[in-house]
Amino acid sequence: MVSRVIPVETFDLVIFGGTGDLARRKILPGLFRRFRSGQMPEGSRIIGAARSDLDQAGYRQMIADAVAEFGGEEKKDSKGLDAFIETLDYVAIDAKGDGGWAKLAEIVRKDVVQAFYFSVAPSLFGDLAERLHTNNIANEQSRIVVEKPFGRDLETARALNETLATHFDESQIYRIDHYLGKETVQNLMAVRFGNMLFEPLWNNHYVDHIQVTVAETVGVGGRGAYYDKSGAMRDMVQNHLMQLLCLIAMEPPSQFGADEVRDEKLKVIRALQPVEPHHIVRGQYDAGPNGPSYREDAENARSFTESFIAMKCEIANWRWAGVPFYLRTGKRMKARSSEITVVFKDLGHSIFEGDEARHRNILSIRLQPNEGMDLQVTIKEPGPGGMRLIDVPLDMTFADALGPDAEEVPDAYERLIMDVIRGNQTLFMRGDEVEAAWRWTDPLINGWEARNDVPKLYDAGSAGPEDALAMMHRDGRRWREIKA
Structure with a gap:
């Protein structure tokens, strides 16, 4: 078709x-x-x-x-x-x-x-x-x-932007991040700004917290030399996760245009608060039954480069004040999974008692694999025996919802290349976005280097270091289970 x-x-x-x-x-x-x-x-x-x-x-x-x-x-x-x-x-x-x-x-x-x-x-x-x-x-x-990489810090990003600007106008430059070409990422904007159901709830009055997870099962084998100079912060957080965070948190643009969308994303980056050291967990995968350690893959027996990072971020604006954003990414994890999770607050008052009162609505947006989204809602469990509540998903998996048409959904790269031909920059990063992201990221990297911070070892095939779980537990929350 x-x-x-x-x-x-x-x-x-x-x-x-x-x-x-x-x-x-x-x-x-x-x-x-x-x-x-x-x-x-x-x-x-x-x-x-x-x-x-x-x-x-x-x-x-x-x-x-x-x-x-x-x-x-x-x-x-x-x-x-x-x-x-x-x-x-x-x-x-x-x-x-x-x-x-x-x-x-x-x-x-x-x-x-x-x-x-x-x-x-x-x-x-x-x-x-x-x-x-x-x-x-x-x-x-x-x-x-x-x-990418669009530099490895603010200074090199500026130099790169200046080099390109010598010969090309900003309107001619398309900085590609394939995550922004994923169907579900674009659907995030459609869900937020095209449905009366969600946008009124998309704020600190109704959202308890938001999680962004990008987990990979592969290690750095074959890319060890590059990755050992980069790490998860530079390779994943500064670009992929930052862009997802911006799309989740940005204000509605005046119209769906390239500069209007990117203006709002830039405001989010500028509103990000500095992250305290105890709200950052760095990890490095250890050897296991299914493969070598990070240091073996990177061929650097003394490497302190992180293959995993988790952090708690806060955005200083009226919409998101008090709502934590938890970011997590890592290699050699238990499953390949990229997911945005919006956890809504508890009811102000529940008419139910005990365990029946503890239910939350959760919107899960899956970027890979099995692109789609589901909304967890609470219903009565069918059958006699009283009011027993259970959580069930309202599921919209693209492959199921679209049937044979799902096979025709373009891959991220092909979609973005066609946008280049059309002259549409909406899903591409602007130079000032890149610099703003590095301006926020650099102090975090400089901080752990100054502290001689050593990443925590975690078992290959796990959900990451125990310290990442503890970071959430201190806040009375827990990570969503990583599953394919």
Whole structure:
């Protein structure tokens, strides 16, 4: 079944790092799905650019193999894949030199939408931006897509923003965070601002606390060198969890526009209070039956880098004063699960007694796996024997609710790339957002480094360090169970 789509203009998309892991695993298979759904107008092209010495035929074969390996059901469409492969071209290019740029200038057209995806290390962003202009390839309507990390602290984030701003206006820069492309994340805004049921309750009068959990079962194997310089705070909290927090907590924008939405997100970041040391728990996974320890994965026997972090945050504004936000993320956890949980307050007065009085409404928004949401409500247990109350979920799992259409829900990357082509920046971070997030994050990192803080060991396959559970227990609360 073909999805209903908003037409896009004919485009040339250049993917720097077009032979890399991200391009092969996510970007190109995702674009093939959009091609099959009719979102690539006739004449649109995808141009891979990388150091590899390939010709057009070699690159096309590489991407055909990538779709066969990483694609879903769509890879069975051999006829469609053959047509998609015909849209691909390739240029072997030297990001820091002159090689390949003249050829790229000949290939990229001036009369279609131009988008340049920087799927490379941030250290190359400036070189690519400069050469796109010195070779007269980019213009005032061109768009560039940049991947995280957006710096590793406030100073480097500012420098990166200044580098990009030398050649591109902020309206041309798309900082991509794939979490914001998830269907459920966008549905969070629809639930909040499209339903009279929720928005009147979305404040400190009715919400007891909010939890954001992003748990992964994988370790850092293969990424140890990068992760040991990053850690969970830089890799996950400063961007992914921060963006989820902003969407949960922001005020209603005046309209659903890019700057209006991002203005409200920025206000949330600026209202975040400093986090006290006893409200932060850092952890590092230990060796277990199913795999090595973090230090073995990172090949650093003395590493104090965190693979887990939990913290209690507070937002100093009228809507959220007194409502704690608990953030938690970690690797080698018991299950792969990303979930936002809104726990509503107890009734002001219950007519029921004992255990029957202790029931709460809980809204759970699942980002992965099994995207969807459910609202826990209290009902009478069917049958005789008096008033026995039980909690049941009103479930909206997308795969169940949408049936066969659920298969057509775009992956996060393909959705966001199509937004770039449309010129829609709503789900992309603005430069001042990135800097504000680092301005809040830096003191936390500097604080535990100054204290020589050592992360707590936790068993691989667990829910994290016991200290994280204790942090919640001190507040009379508990984490939601991590389950797939």
